Amino acid sequence: MNIQYVQGDCIFTRINKLTKQYEYLTEDIDTDVIIVGGGVTGAILGYYFTKNNINSVILEKSRIAHGSTSITTSLLQYELDSNAMELKSHTSIDNILRSYELGIKALDEIEEFIDEYGNTCDFKRVDSFLYTAKNLEKKEIEEEYKIRSEAGFPVEFIDNSNNPFSFDVKAGVLSKGGGAQFDPYRFTHALLKVSCEKGLRVYENTEVVDVKYDDKGVTVETIYGHKVKGRIIIVATGYNTEFFTKRAFGIKTTTFNVATKPINNIEDIYKGVVVRDNEDPYNYLRTTSDNRIIIGGEDINFLPDILNEELCNKSYDKLEQRLKNLFPNINIEIEYRYCGAFASTQDNLGFLGKDPNNSKLWYCLGYGANGILFAVLGGIMLSKLYLGEVHEDLHLFKVGRFDS
Ligand SMILES: Cc1cc2nc3c(=O)[nH]c(=O)nc-3n(C[C@H](O)[C@H](O)[C@H](O)COP(=O)(O)OP(=O)(O)OC[C@H]3O[C@@H](n4cnc5c(N)ncnc54)[C@H](O)[C@@H]3O)c2cc1C
Structure with missing residues (x-):
């Protein structure tokens, strides 16, 4: 079955004009690193590999940033999908706190990129807020606050007595500068522009249809019969990895977003933070530079038949209602x-690194809600790994860590 991974009217590819179209591959070429996938992950890899003077090529089967990247909420926050205490059975508190620190490092890296090359993607560093409106969950949030504050993260505890938001908060953790938001379509193109000026080669409409490994490296064949030879291949194909490996990575769901029309005086009611509630599955929200709110969540079991409109509409309607409940006084x-x-994934972290059985097959898979920040860490760690340096935190994202 040809599985469709994205469906609907995606805000970021609708509101943006085509920034640049890249050629498709029309000849055989050689490189060191073959990056498959021209979403935000592939672009991030391309940026870090090129920055480290590693000869790299990106091959994208369709158009740049039109896969999951066109629908990601791009709500960036250092914390993970689940609270530290919930994750404790899958990993250690030390690892969780280290992941938080790495999340902050990734946020800083994006900010540095923006500072150096200009803000063409509406990047905004903001506070992030995790909260519950349920008395029953107060203790959970208090615990999360305690863990983070004792570890020295800049957090503030929020409850009824100091709630700056217009919606009910029984308990919340406000993380100063712990989040960011941007336009993922424009961010991807910004990365590629900078990297191509430094030697990265990018080909759109260039599907990889065959992969062969030999002693020297890897040769891939593209849909129009051209070959790309490299030393390694990095799979940055988001949620579709089946063509490259039989390995199962994570539990798939279908997740939903709705975006409002622009809203007047949004800052008065919203306070410009990125928000996540403590529900299961949780809802999350951010604003856009043209004053819209995007709310996401209402995940359901993975739908290979994503075109099932009736089922999708139920989730969209729930998200709309949730937003109306949160902000009853706005239209x-x-x-x-x-x-x-x-x-x-069980420990909320993505997969970065080599296939345990094939040292020429690498992955950069930002699974979990922090996919974009994990991709940044992948860019840093994998470019170093290619140069022979094993990053001290790479083990956290090890491919095969759940193999029995
Ligand atoms: C609704 C939703 C909301 C999300 N919200 C957030 C969020 O707020 N924050 C966050 O950090 N993450 C979020 N994520 C996760 C985020 O989407 C991903 O981390 C990120 O966008 C994935 O980018 P990617 O480049 O890895 O994948 P994609 O954008 O899907 O790119 C993979 C590319 O690989 C290409 N490809 C596949 N097979 C081949 C082949 N054989 N040859 C060549 N090319 C191929 C595809 O065409 C595709 O363009 C969200 C995801 C969803 C679905």
Whole structure:
């Protein structure tokens, strides 16, 4: 079955004009690193590999940033999908706190890129807020606050007595500068522009249809019969990895987003933070530079038949209602509704590194809600690994860590 991973009216590819179209591959070429996938992950890899003077090529089967990247909420936050205490059975508190620190490092890296090359993607560093409106969950949030504050993260505890938001908060953790938001379509193109000026080669409409390994490296064949030879291949194909490996990575769901029309005086009611509630599955929200709110969540079991409109509409309607409940005094009108595959892992971390059985097959898979920040860490760690340096935290993202 040809599985469709993205469906609906995706805000970021609708509101943006085509920034640049890249050629498709029309000849055989050689490189060191073959990056498959021209989403935000592939672009991030291309940036870090090129920055480290490693000869690299990106091959994208369709158009740049039109896969999951076109629907990601791009709500960036250092914390993970689950609270530290929930994750404790899968990993250690030390690892969780280290992941938080790495999340902050990844946020800083994106900010540095923006500072150096200009803000063409509406990047905004903001506070992030995790909260519950349920008395029953107060203790859980208090625990999360305690763990983070004792570890020295800049957090503030919020409850009824100091709630700056217009919605009910029984307990919340406000993380100063712990989040960011941007336009993922424009961020991807910004990375590629900078990297291509430094030697990265990018080919759109160039599907990889065959991969062969030999002693020297790897040769891939593209849909129009051209060959790309490299030393390694990095799979940055988001949630579709089946063509490259039989390995199963994470649990797939379908997740949903709706985006409002622009709202007047949004800052008065919203306070410009990225928000996540403590529900299961959780809802999360951010704003856009043209004053919309995007809310996401209402995940359901993975739908290979993502075109099932009736099922999708139920989730979209729930998200719309949730937003109306949160902000009863504003006129909420939904303009965009879209959904797509999503994958999560037991310890909430993605997969970065070599296949345990094939040292020429590498992965950069940002599974979990922090996919974009994991991709940044992948860019840093994998470019170093290629140069022979094993990053001290790479083991956290090890491919095969759940193999029995
Ligand atoms: C609704 C939703 C909301 C999300 N919200 C967030 C969020 O707020 N924050 C966050 O950090 N993450 C979020 N994520 C996760 C985020 O989407 C991903 O981390 C990120 O966008 C994935 O980018 P990617 O480049 O890895 O994948 P994609 O954008 O899917 O790119 C993979 C590319 O590989 C290409 N490809 C596949 N097979 C081949 C082949 N054989 N040859 C050549 N090319 C191929 C595809 O065409 C595709 O363009 C969200 C995901 C979803 C679905």
